[in-house]
Amino acid sequence: DVKVTQSSRYLVKRTGEKVFLECVQDMDHENMFWYRQDPGLGLRLIYFSYDVKMKEKGDIPEGYSVSREKKERFSLILESASTNQTSMYLCASSSGQGGEKLFFGSGTQLSVL
Amino acid sequence: QKEVEQNSGPLSVPEGAIASLNCTYSDRGSQSFFWYRQYSGKSPELIMFIYSNGDKEDGRFTAQLNKASQYVSLLIRDSQPSDSATYLCAVNTRGTDKLIFGTGTRLQVFP
Numbered sequence: 307d308v309k310v311t312q313s314s315r316y317l318v319k320r321t322g323e324k325v326f327l328e329c330v331q332d333m334d335h336e337n338m339f340w341y342r343q344d345p346g347l348g349l350r351l352i353y354f355s356y357d358v359k360m361k362e363k364g365d366i367p368e369g370y371s372v373s374r375e376k377k378e379r380f381s382l383i384l385e386s387a388s389t390n391q392t393s394m395y396l397c398a399s400s401s402g403q404g405g406e407k408l409f410f411g412s413g414t415q416l417s418v419l
Numbered sequence: 420q421k422e423v424e425q426n427s428g429p430l431s432v433p434e435g436a437i438a439s440l441n442c443t444y445s446d447r448g449s450q451s452f453f454w455y456r457q458y459s460g461k462s463p464e465l466i467m468f469i470y471s472n473g474d475k476e477d478g479r480f481t482a483q484l485n486k487a488s489q490y491v492s493l494l495i496r497d498s499q500p501s502d503s504a505t506y507l508c509a510v511n512t513r514g515t516d517k518l519i520f521g522t523g524t525r526l527q528v529f530p
Contacts, residue, residue, distance in 0.1 A: 348522035
């Protein structure tokens with residue numbers, strides 16, 4: 307089975323802090339994604355990556371950046387956390403061979419105070 | 420107009436009944452369609468995918484796709500209380516591996 311691991315299940319940070327969310331997948335998948343999920347708004351794509359050192363903006367990239375130095379790892383960075391970034395963050399991966407079946411990590415509930 | 424639309428529900432059905440979940444999408448070029456199930460406090464898990472017009476069956480689940488009407492549905496036969504969850508419809512963005520998600524329909528199956 308595909309395993310997508312997110313480093314933290316719950317995280318509490320203060321406004322202005324730099325926040326790193328880590329994600330690792332073990333299936334040699336090409337594609338990796340970061341979503342946030344908010345009640346009533348559903349899943350929204352922040353950033354995605356098709357290859358190492360490659361990144362593309364999703365629908366809501368403002369206030370975020372990403373890093374993919376190794377194929378299995380995709381990091382989401384909040385440069386200066388704000389209260390409106392309080393959310394559930396979900397990492398996902400897919401094989402990238404014409405198949406968009408996403409496999410999700412267990413999520414990180416981030417609270418910014 | 421939202422790109423992928425679902426009724427938020429809740430949809431309440433008795434145990435043993437058929438639950439019918441619906442989804443419409445706006446991009447006529449979309450080619451891949453997915454249904455994810457998300458239990459409260461958990462992450463989404465893929466339960467069905469469909470690429471061609473018509474029906475696709477997997478156990479108690481049937482996905483139906485009508486590209487002309489830009490409509491995809493999920494039928495759950497013999498609904499069980501354990502099927503109570505939010506069901507997310509997802510559609511690919513033409514030419515990419517990106518998925519656009521609907522906001523989900525909450526299903527409640529009561530005994």
